[in-house]
Amino acid sequence: MWGRPRRVRTCGPYWALDALGITAFADRLTHLLSYGQRKRVVLAGAMAMFPDVLILDEPTAGLDPAGVVDLVSTLDALRSRGTTPVVSTHDVDLVHGWADRALVLDRTVLAAGPAGEVLGDADLLARARLRPAWGPLVGRALRAHGLLPADAADPAPPEDLARLLDT
Template sequence: MSAPPNDILLQFDRVAYRYPDGNAGLDGCSLDILRGSRNALLGANGSGKTTLFQHANGLLRPSGGTVRYAGQAVDYGRPGLRELRSRVGLVFQNPDRQLFSASVAEDVSFGPLNLGLDDDTVRRRVAAALAAVGLADIGERAVHHLSFGQKKRVCIAGVLAMQPELLLLDEPKAGLDPAMQADLLAILDDLHGQGMSILLSTHDVDFAYRWAEHIHIMAAGRCVASFPAGELPHRAAELAAAGLPLPAVIPLHARLAAQGLVPATPFPRSTDALLAMLPKAPQPKETPCTIA
């Protein structure tokens, strides 16, 4: 069942794109992102995920098909692109591609200043954006003194300062240790809780299954499947065709269910959820103490 048009925030309608060397980046790609939704874009390297993101933000212009935002075809004139990029924020996989100012505050303020906002408004936006990513106290720090994880968060802050409706993150977990990943996901959960739509790309099917509401699979420049994340246990064929495995929790749950150790339904979406389904071990009875 297709979504009502008013619920679709970003739409790719048979979008095609060829790079200057002739290689196809997108090949008739169609994809809908709903307002307020949390989305994971899965696909092998070279499947077109980054190319799709660059079209969503207007960095690339399709050679065929149409990109629509909030029901309107993207206007590739300067005013139209400025409007699009104020509503769709893109965070690159490598933060060094996105950071170019001397200090953190300067970098985060770049976008709002380009919108022509007054200094007081820019300062408020920068302060709020840095606070949202837990970096409120490092505005004056030099960008080149930051850790990789801090750089990623500054990139997100720079996008948040534009106050977008849709946040795009290209492989946001890449290069982060587990603690940094947990911090990043807490930030994303908070932003989504405030109503922001999120689309991120990842190779991690276990994470996508656990985190996303909707999953989209890319292969050879096309979105070959889009479905609610809860349907993933029934989508092994689409995953395999795109070179992706099932999340580990799915076969593990099936094995335990076959042995009668856990219910066959509902399908758990994480190892923690599966462990919670296991029956609790009986507690040993206390032996009464007797006095001779």
């Protein structure tokens, strides 16, 4: 999905550091790390406890694209081990391409349901002052031009669009 995910091992004393690509930081003082590096170290500490639920607020902020791919791969590995990740973010493309369910808030719950359905509602996102998700926008444009069947899923990452156009 979000690029080429790394294989994530969830065992050994440094698995969480390895999963986030930050084993080199294991012995470094945190005040010598960048914002994104510190964020990944804190996340690794939380993940290492294998919680039942892991709540993350804007986990991709300060991460480069490779860091986002690593984070998503790591969250997928945690999910497969039984941890439920709950992510609060303004990154609608991340949610559309990765999450099973989405909840849109603006002082109150505006909508909840399958991520593709919730994030495909442009009016809802406008009310919440969020930009539309990339996938549903592209899906609507492709359908309007007869390039995507009405019942086909919206593309999530750009790689999905490339695959659709190659076929």
